[in-house]
Amino acid sequence: MAEALAELFAGDANAWRAALLAGRATVRAAVDAVLARLERCERGPGALNAVLAVDAAGARRRADALDADRAAGRVPGPLFGVPVALKANLCAEGLPTSCGSRLLADWCAPYTATAVQRLVDAGAVPVATGNMDEFGMGSSGENSAFGPTRNPWDPGRTPGGSSSGPAALVAAGLVPLALGSDTGGSVRQPAAFCGIAGFKPTYGRVSRHGLVAYGSSLDQVAPLARSVRDLELCLSVLSGADERDATTLPEPPVVPELADEHMTLDGVRVGVCPELLEGEGLDPAVRARVEAAVDRLVELGARRVAVRLPSAAHAVATYYVVAAAEASSNLARFDGVRYGRREGGERSLQEMIAATREAGFGEEVKRRILLGTYVLSRGHAEAWYVQALRVRRRLRDELDAAFEQCDVLVAPTAPTPAFALGEHVRDPLAMYRADALTVPASLAGVPALSVPCGFVDGPAGPLPVGMQVLAPALADARALRVGRLYEEASPWRDRRPPWALPDEVPA
């Protein structure tokens, strides 16, 4: 039994499901083991601070029901028995949806997000919510009201953000699969920093119903996993129209393209552009890893093509105008009137709203609300918000043109490996610039994968590097196929971080 459980924790979600279906363990036993490990991972000096809440009773109930279904001969779902962690901005009955904020610290959603429901319907077992930058605003996890999460590769470094907790939990092998959200790179960048795979689908591919909004025209629910094939499996469950989200696309769910074992990269045109591979601030070691990965793709049959994205230089500025504008409106509902924290109110409504928001929001959230309010305000909207929409449209056009010449576009996920906790806290602009390589796909709404492509030396040991694979809108399966063929032809997937539970010997 212990051996069977150890095997589970060593593998990905596909293997997890297969082992349970083969009868190596019951779902209940597996879930109990996950719950025990989740509790231990937050103890001692190596605590990840990745977990915000655990729903042990709900997870056990769900596990027992799955075992009963199986015993009754019911057809198991594609995610049968797979434990998942949810970013704390996804609504799920039974788990508080704090969004990493003091303002919503104890708030439990009265309904369940479509994405979560689809996972559950496919047999998955939500076990915990993961830590995050408050309302998704941050690239390091340090903007959580509940403290920063540590990177399992080096506890002195950030796991990335804003999906910091879910990424750390998957990288540490505590759950095989997690659901995050990606607005400007919030799943891809932590995946890269933690040495796992993360995928932002085409905008509209996955329902946002029940995802607490940050930048509505950019937000996508996005999975994190240990393998690209798990992302494919997860996306096949998550994707597809939802009548409760008018921005979902009518296209049918994504079907993994790699049903054919003999599928290759022959003739696939891999685009590389100088704006993303030679940009200012790009760590040469990171660039070298991505160049090597492109060479590997060429060895596997792909053809390297040079393309241009001149507007990529303006992507960070554009992103921070658009996302902040939408955030300033999306976060207006946190006024203390109906739910969440309330402060003051003895004098007037305005005084209560101001006191509630002053006490409830952290510094970065306030900064973005102020920025967003400013760029939409009378007399400034034309110069900022409207101008940003123009640049966004141009960037989208440039990407469309690039995809005439190539099938996928490859770039580093982040300009550096995981940086140290505290390194950018005093310099918001440096933190924003670290998003330069992920925001173009967000602004254009195209799918983008981050897959591990090697390691660079850090002071405390190796640090993972991620490669991004961008594809045209709706070509989600293509990005995943290229990433998967690369992953299976490279050794990085099986590397595990040195982090270990308090009573275990590091791997």
Add this chain to the structure above:
Amino acid sequence: MSAPGGWEAVVGLEVHCQLRTATKLFCGCRNAFGEPPNTLCCEVCTGQPGALPVLNREALALAVRAALALDGEVAGRSEFDRKNYFYCDLPKGYQITQLAHPFCPGARVELPSGEQVRLTRIHLEEDAGKAVHDRGARTLVDLNRAGVPLIEIVSEPDLAGADEAHAYLTELKAILQYAGVSDCDMEKGSLRCDVNVSVRRPGEPLRTKVELKNLNSFSNVKAAIEHEIARQVAAYEAGDPAGFPVQETRGWDDRARTSRPQRGKEDADDYRYFPEPDLPPVEVSAELVERQRGFVPELPAARRRRYVAAFGLSEYDAGVLTASRDVSDFFERAVQLAGEPKEVANWVTNDVLRLVADPDLPHADLGELPLRPGDVADLVRLVAARRVSKSAGRRVLRGVVERGARVEDVVRDLGLEQVDDADAIEAWCRAVLAERPDVVADVRAGKRKAVGALIGAVMQASGGSADPGRVRATLERLIDAGA
């Protein structure tokens, strides 16, 4: 015209009208008035984190129908925007509305006078909840209304004063009711109105406008405009620029019959509009437009013209009959059954509407009254056949309403059949003549009009059943014969 001393008033109206949909604009909650507070709400209309709006197609269809009824164009593609402001009855901290691309970019209303009022635009938006301030120290919030679909109808400043504004509102309400898009009940808040007023010398460019709010009846709208025109004219005529009207919002105080400043231009909110990212642009198909066009009935202006031309009614009666669709439909059905449009019109405008308005009856409108067009038609036929007198007819209609019975039964039960029997009429007449020798003397002295009093007495004695023509003839014969 409506402004004194060589001044001319310029008035424009912004009307909010709730659409009569089954559910709210962006969620599946029921759209209803008068339910217990906060019982018609869900995660969407209470603005829970993570909830998203989804457009109600029925609301769009009714909005399109309203535009067509107002002779408007319908945009093939329109867009929603967010209007951002904080208030406790606004759950999301923003209202979803249409700014740059409304679904109807232009329409018009023709007044009974023939005057055309141009509409700048009609757009679709969600209603806010209701804040209740009169329950002790605390403010209570009811979100049943939050998310109810509204159309906002913005007129050009084409109205020349209070009377025209009143006529415009009356016509607008009738059109929207005819089209079945709203019940337009100001008491329930399903119709609301803000007014913009300025004055100028004829030929001048527009001067500073003032917005008036808190107008909860048509008569308040009229009174507030009259008051505002007078206030502005007085301010200009006083000649001191420091006292000239300023751009502001003023609230009407119905009891004090005056307005008070609410908010100046410098306090005006910056709503930071931007395109609503949660809703894709609205596509309105030609099929939807044509289908809704089929649901637009003949409208009051057309009916008025037809009643005058085809039925020979006066402009006034045609206006009374078409003011609301249920009355007009009732009238037309009765005409279909009985012919005699003028007779039917008389019964409807005099008696039926009096019964509707009678405070001693429990019924609030024609629909609730247990009176059918067939009853009026039956009565018209009985009167034409001289079986019931006109004066008895009034009692017949009241009897139908009070007893819930049909015309023939009421006539029989109350004994209102017109008595043609010469002996019976002569007996009533002789009795009355014996009682009133003074009147008889007056008639004999040449005051032939005095006979009217005797006729009335006979009719009363007969319970209204005597044929008044025969009564007069009999009375005159008996008096002349010296009885």
